[in-house]
Amino acid sequence: MESQKDGAVRRALLQKLESLQRSGVAQLSRPTALSDLAQPVGQLTSEEDEVETMVDSPAGNQASQLAIIRKEVEGCTKCRELATTRTQTVFGIGNPDARLCFLGEAPGADEDRQGEPFVGRAGQLLTKIIEACTLKREDVYILNILKCRPPGNRNPSSEEAENCGEFLHRQFDVIQPEYICCLGSIAATNLLQTTEPIGKLRGRFHLYRGIKVLATYHPAYLLRNPPAKRQVWDDMKLLMNEMGIGIPSNNS
DSSP states (O other): OOOHHHHHHHHHHHHHHHHHHHTTOOOOOOOOSHHHHSOOTTOOOHHHHHHHHHHHOHHHHHHHHHHHHHHHHHTOOSSHHHHHHOSSOOOOEEOTTOSEEEEESOOOHHHHHHTSSSOSHHHHHHHHHHHHTTOOGGGSEEEESOSSOOGGGOOOOHHHHHHHHHHHHHHHHHHOOSEEEEESHHHHHHHHTOOOOHHHHTTSEEEETTEEEEEEOOHHHHHHOGGGHHHHHHHHHHHHHHHTOOOOTTOO
16 A cells, blocks of 8 residues: 555655646656666755655645645736736635635735735634634635636636636645635635535535535625624534534633
């Protein structure tokens, strides 16, 4: 059977090869002399050294792989309108080994300016929700369906969501969270590939590639509809209970 380290090496090498392919590298040169084959032990090429570093450190492994994907995102121009109107891409932030990820829909003006997800008013409310769950932003990972701000904060198109989907799925493959909390209908319907409204999706768990997913209302929606905070808190209590995390009963 394949060992955990062998599996990590294999995944890292495949990811490196995919990265090279996307950069336009069609083939790799083969060694032409015995001296090339007789490379001293411990003397690695930059690519090999990068892979070895990632494999030897579990936390560094995930952070390094996310850094590779982030670099690809920064150079992405698949969505012409988004690529020409963005200030910068907004990749994601938090613990690369997080048990829980919060998934939103797309960056807004504040996120586009700062390069970090959920930093505006909705982000401040999300921080309060996370802290009410006895967690910190640094404990979780926060990301969006899209990595670029849609002009005028419009909803992401299906084509844009599909274009960004490759990066999103790879982020989750690297982080390997146990739980994902979808914030709002767009995040939930795109991740779960469903047309069910958020009101019917919330309050119960779904599955995405073996990961438990809970959908709830977006913090921006709560700013417009404060009474919905009670339903979101019910969802958070359900999620924390499933994660085995106790929360004070007086939180609301």
